[in-house]
Amino acid sequence: PDDRFRNEALERQAVLTKPPGSLGRLEEVAVELAGQQGSGRPSVDQVHIAIFAGDHGVCAEGISAFPQEVTGQMIANFAHGGAAISVMARHLDATLEVINLGTVTPVPDLQGVNQLQIAPGTANLAVEPAMTPHQVSAALQAGDDVAERAAAAGAQLFIGGDMGIGNTTTAAALACALLDASASDLAGPGTGLDAQGVSHKAEVIGRALTRHGDNRDPLAVLGSLGGLEIAALTGAILGCAARRIPVLVDGFIVSVAALVAVRQQPVARQWLHFSHRSGEPGHNRVLAAMEAQPLLDLGMRLGEGSGAAVALPLLRSACALHNDMASFAGAGVSNKEA
Amino acid sequence: PDDRFRNEALERQAVLTKPPGSLGRLEEVAVELAGQQGSGRPSVDQVHIAIFAGDHGVCAEGISAFPQEVTGQMIANFAHGGAAISVMARHLDATLEVINLGTVTPVPDLQGVNQLQIAPGTANLAVEPAMTPHQVSAALQAGDDVAERAAAAGAQLFIGGDMGIGNTTTAAALACALLDASASDLAGPGTGLDAQGVSHKAEVIGRALTRHGDNRDPLAVLGSLGGLEIAALTGAILGCAARRIPVLVDGFIVSVAALVAVRQQPVARQWLHFSHRSGEPGHNRVLAAMEAQPLLDLGMRLGEGSGAAVALPLLRSACALHNDMASFAGAGVSNKEA
Incomplete structure (x- = not known):
């Protein structure tokens, strides 16, 4: 960011x-x-939204309230315009692209969906590393490619979203490893587990953390405990920061991807705005680790970048007020008495 | 509200x-x-914003950080489009009208400003009743007239705003009387008093409460301790509720007007949405008295309806998502496992 414009x-x-x-x-x-924009008239009219989708091998442990085929079905729902983020992208006049990093069952060709299929989902992180180093690199690169497209399109702000049944388990495991937290601190209901389900999820995450061991290198943690879509989100966030594009961070999943990015490249933090505090309880710890104060706290916990999309009008209002309000001198209004 | 459409x-x-x-x-x-709208497709595209302005005799006690002529100067700023609410009304494509209930110095004719001049500001509530019964009636009627115009224009939502140097003192006095709270609980910095100023403000409010005595009738309290613009806001809120128009309540001042309305007519509560928790500390007590959970908490404390305007896009997003998202069956997405 440019201190002259900031001041x-x-x-x-x-x-x-x-x-x-x-x-x-x-x-x-x-x-x-x-x-961030190096401008006297900041604007977030031009917004690029990218949804990253991928499947999670840890679903074999029965950690989600929804069946795994929903990841692919929701990719089709994004493309057909019926998902929350699809509705919001139209409502906000933002561009939307969908990147399928890899599903258990390949998804048919769909307009607006970039099918990468790096792997048929990740491996089960409870028993083995989720991704190979090659898969991590490919997912990070896919995110950077999105940042490059956003920059080329003149995006003034980037929003990343996630889709992946099982990914609150993955994100919690990543956050535990990076923050030295216990599984029970960060495991939450996700799409709707009951207390017994949350307890089982914490046990699965605990096994993964034991298997993983003490390595705190962000990219090593990402490979061992991450997901394809989370790695791509990390790549997109690092790519936006490198290209001086501010990022409006969504909820729990995207915040964990941002945490990996900031641990890898601390300066990336300066490009992040935080949209909302998720209903997923582990989000608080992740936000605190980045000293992030989100704008909204509405109990949202949908993912897909939906919380960031809902918060975007606050940034637009902030810009409109900053750019268009009159000054005391210009309007002939008396200022505060000294 | 219509329970069938709600269900x-x-x-x-x-x-x-x-x-x-x-x-x-x-x-x-x-x-x-x-x-509230009796509709399967709720919408808040058509929004009517009205700013009610008036001066406060209690300014004689030195309770504001800004000089009293700012009320009139800001009316001109509203009309010329430079105030925060003017910018937001354009940004949100909402209609905006300004009603001057009465300033110390009459304001010249301005397009978009309805000059009522019921009185040259209120009397000093620390030493005598702020308004006569006739003034209270006229101000309530002015608010009802706005609700009638909003209904005639097909407004789907109403936002009221306030302008009046000294009106956090007035609003705090009203809230103290209605909630049986002490002046020091509800006096706050307003536009920017320091600790000594807040303490003096509480002392002034305390004198007003002693003078006022035990009468808890909402309209009697309004006349004794209120303001012209606050009475008009109360009238507008009651008028919107009577005409089945939902209201998005702004911050401290409008919430106190809403409290008077709800004490006068409890069913009015069912038409209220609460936009934000103000930085003015007394707001918390007022919100709690109406069991209100505002959508935003951004430390705003500007008045003018600006907090409600900033929150409006949340309502619009809620409607877009409700109306336009696909269903599980329609999109061929598997639902949660039983």
Whole structure:
């Protein structure tokens, strides 16, 4: 981010016709975007949304309330426009692309879906490394390719989303390893487990952590305990940060991908905005590790980038207010008494 | 609200392609709007925003960080499009009208401003009743007239905003009387008082409460301790509820007007959505008294309806998701395993 534009934006906020600070977090958002975009008129009109999908071998352990074929079915739902993120992308006039990193059953060709099929899902992380080094590289590259396309299209903001039955188990395992947390701290209900299901999920994650051992290298952790779509999200976040594109981070899954990215490349943190606090309980620890204060706390826990999409209008409002409000001098309004 | 449409909306939420409940508060918003609008396709595309302005005699006690002429200057800023709410109304494609209930110095004619000048501001509530019964009636009627215009224009949602230097003192006094709270519980910094200023403000409110005595009748309290713009907001909220128009309540000032309305007419509560938790500390008590859980908590404390305007896109997203998402059956997606 460019401190000159950031400081100019701070000065501008101080002279707009409102008590200083009275727009709260919206002032910070506008100031950060001005620095990130190197612009006196920050804008997030042009938004690129990418949904990364992949299957998880750990589903063999019975850790999800939904059957695994839903990953592929939802890819079709994204393409046909019926999923939450599809609706939101239209509603927000954002571009949407879907990248299938690899499903258990290959998904037929669909318009708007990039079929990579790096692997037929990951291996079961409870018993063996989820991905090979080659698979990790390919998924990271797929994310970087998306960042490159977003940059080429002139995106002013990037939103990544996830789809993968079982991926709250994967994300919790990753977060445990990176944060030195216990499985029971970070295992949650995901798409709808009951207490017994959550307890079983924690036990599965605990086995994975024991198998994995002490290696804290972010990419080693990602390969051992991650998912194809999470690795691609990490690649996309690193790729956006490298290309100076701000990222609006979604919920639990994307935040874990962001955590891997920030551990790998700390400067990436400066390009991240956090959209919402998920209903998935493990999210709090992950956010705290990045000193992130999300804008929304609405009990959402859908994934797909939906929480980020719902938060996007807050960034747009912050920009509109910053760019278009009158100053005290311009409007002939008396300022606060000294 | 119409329970049939409310229940149909609940049933629809349960079959959309997402884990049940995973859209969190957005599901509740869509369901409530469906019941309020009596529609299977709730919508808040057509929004009417009205800003009510008035001056406060209690400014004689030195309780604001800004000089009193700012009320009139900001009315001009609203009309000229430079205020936060003006920017937001354009950004949201909402209609905006401004009603000047009465300023110390009359404001010249301005396009889009309805000049009522019921009184040259209120009397000083610390030493005498703020308004006469006639003034209270006229201000309530002005609010009802706005609700009538909103209904005639086909508004699907109403947002009221406030402008009045000194009105956090007035609102805190009203809330203290209605909630049996002490002045120090509800006095806050407003537009920017320091600790000494807040302490002085609490002392002024305490004097007003002593003068006012024990009368808890909502309209009597409103006349004794209220403001012209707050009374008009109360009238607008009651008028919208009577005309079955949902209201998106802004921050501290509008919430106090809503509290007066709900104490006067408890059924009005069923038409209220709460947009944000203000940075003004007294807001918490007022919200709790109405069992209100606002959607946003961004530290905003500007007034003008700006917090409601910033929250409006959340309602619009809730409607888009409710109306346009595919069902499990329609999209061929497997539902949660029983």
